[in-house]
Amino acid sequence: MHPHDGLNAWLDRIRDQELPIFGRTAEQIRALTDSDKAAVSQLAEAILHDPGMTAKLLRIANSVIFNTSGLQITTVSRAVVMLGFDMVRQVALSVAFVDALLRGPVRERVLREMARACHAAVQARWLAARRHDNQPEEVFIAALLYRFGEMAFWCFAGEVGDELDEALRRNPKSPGDVEHALLGFHLHQITVALARDWRISPLLQGVLKGDFQKRSREQAVVLGYRLAEAAEGGWYTERARALLKEAAAYLQLPDDDLAEAVMKNAIEAASIADCYGAGAAARFLPQ
Known part of the structure; x- marks a missing residue:
């Protein structure tokens, strides 16, 4: 990638080349709705298919941030009962995204x-x-x-990222201006586009x-x-x-x-x- 390839080129790279696994996982989980009678078991099945996601989701579900009852949550199905379908789905999406980033x-x-x-x-x-x-x-x-598009960029930006990183270190008080001068867009726009596309x-x-x-x-x-x-x-x-x-x-x-x-x-x-x-x-x- 080159600095002036433009926003759409960077979005295509992140979606199709660097984070396709997250995109597919997100699509599978996102497609399930609480109105579907089979949705809870399908959500649990989608999560259990990935042992790493299962372990992390249960750790998060049992953290003091999410579990205020003090009752241990030991299964994905129990997490759905305790936290709610939509919340478990959102946690699963966040786990999938962080996992995808850490692979880079x-x-x-x-x-x-x-x-x-x-x-x-x-x-x-x-x-x-x-x-x-x-x-x-x-x-x-x-x-x-809130800045997951920025995080994705920094994971996969290669030499362009190194160049931008150096420029930001030289001028840390105006990051938006530095980004636009080098890339032709603001990194925040990646987050906006991906949040919209991946819902x-x-x-x-x-x-x-x-x-x-x-x-x-x-x-x-x-x-x-x-x-x-x-x-x-x-x-x-x-x-x-x-x-x-x-x-x-x-x-x-x-x-x-x-x-x-x-x-x-x-x-x-x-x-x-x-x-x-x-x-x-x-x-x-x-x-």
Whole structure:
């Protein structure tokens, strides 16, 4: 690939050459609907066909993020009963995507993106839960996949990725301008296109459209990501403190009530990364 091949060429490469296994798995799982009487057994069968996915899905289902009952979930069918059909389907899709990425050449920037995604997901889910969202786990998945197109690009970009990585290191404050100057498009556009084509998470698609109300669950996704991004420079930087104020305003709570809990969420993100088989990303999480 060359820097100026254009967005469609990169989308074709990611869809058809680099992530076709994910595309087929996603299509199989996505095709099942809760209205189909056979859907639960078919979903379980599709997941059980992949032992690695089964193990990871059950680990995630038993994590403190998803399992608030304390009852051990030992089968996929039980996970469907406890978490709901659509949630298990979304978790399975997220596992399939992370697995597909980790099969590629995992450069440092991929691990950094993975760490940020896990951290953002935990923060977003916590924000949604504090706002008494009916499905905070759905917010978790949307935040986890908020930049999945960018992650796919960094996995498979080769020499073009090296060139862009170097350019971004030279000019870290204007990533969008750097991306557009080198590629002719923004990496965010890959996420938008793939989320639409693969119909991943209606909530994520709503977030990516960008037209949502303040203090909505969509805002929790974006705020979770921005918190995770800001924390990479340290919790006591001006930017991180500003994001803590935004989070406090979102929850309508005093700033001091949030800091300790938000910092603990970063620790929880390490266990989530491990559940997804991306434990190597944990070293990039803020301490």
